[in-house]
Amino acid sequence: MALRSLKRKTPECVTTYRRTNCKFETSINREIRFGGFTSSSVGSYASPHFGDQSCFEITTCFGAGISEFSQFESEREVLIPPYEVFKVTDIQKRSGENSLPCQVVYKLKSTKETRSTLNCA
Template identity: 50%
Template sequence: MLLWKALGRRKKSVALPLDMATDSIDDMYEGCRSQTASVIDLFGVFEWHYNRNFSIAWALVESSAKKPVHTQLKEDHAIVLYMYTKLKYIQHVFNQAVKTGKHKYSTYTFRFHYFYYFLTDAIQVLHENQTLCRTTYHRTWELFDHNVINTNMRFGAFTWAASSKQSFDFNGNVSCFEIYSCFGADITHYSATKQKGQVLIPPYEVFKVTDVLTNDPWCSVVYKLQSTKAPRRDLNFLVQRRQKRFVAVVLGALLVMIVILVIWRDAI
């Protein structure tokens, strides 16, 4: 009997919160885009050597990524968009790091600065040339809290959504979201998936939950979200502010690597 009660309590606690995701990384480089672009290559050098998942994934998709057709996009923008939509394990590991990485951001313990910058910048560049706001749909297998009407929330990670309920990627029918986004961008041209209407929503966009529908034919629970059009970016400009500290760490790490290589070479 006690075991049954314990299991019952555990089952009831499965629902995940829909809140402001205060532990997430939410830098949108507002007011410091060009300054960050000037130092981001240093992050790339460091992360290429110390994040093997990142460097191996990059090598796998680099030759397959689409060529940029937007004037402000570089090949690296196209590669990260292709990588995000092609490699599920990179998408998962990266999003988990973004969801929980607030206190690691702009330090060497967060290993996706380069990836995060180019993904965020790509969304912003594409968004400038598209419809500012659009309705999108996102499906999950997760169970979320129902008591959230009239509250604000963020996804806290990059959210891959579709322009129709007939999603390009069947990704669950437990909790679904009808999202009116004003910061997401259509990434279809650069995606590894060949279906139209693919939208990527950044982690800093804030939504108001306007309704929660249960037993909907489309999904068990449908959350209707409306963009507040006022993003939350607690970490804005942080990379640039901590640039000198990070440069010292990176140069120190690279120096250690060079010394090790020299010793190894001399020992052969």
């Protein structure tokens, strides 16, 4: 309920960015979800101290802006719910001739659908 209230202040869909030190195994056209509340930033990738193994360019339609509550207000933080489903649209790997922000960059686009096995009623 609280996330829905915050969502009213966020445009319908927004592109956000996330970086981490975790490795992920997925493929293009696969549907995934983060499975937990996930922090991301509008405009650009957050500080490299958050990681350089995996970066995500995420188009979220259920994420809510939480900058006013964030420890890192300048990062324009968006909280993505665990139930939002994304399609992997592209995967880029760092090589000698490109300057990606992480070893692997995943592009994710919301399917505008949700999936959860929890009954929170």
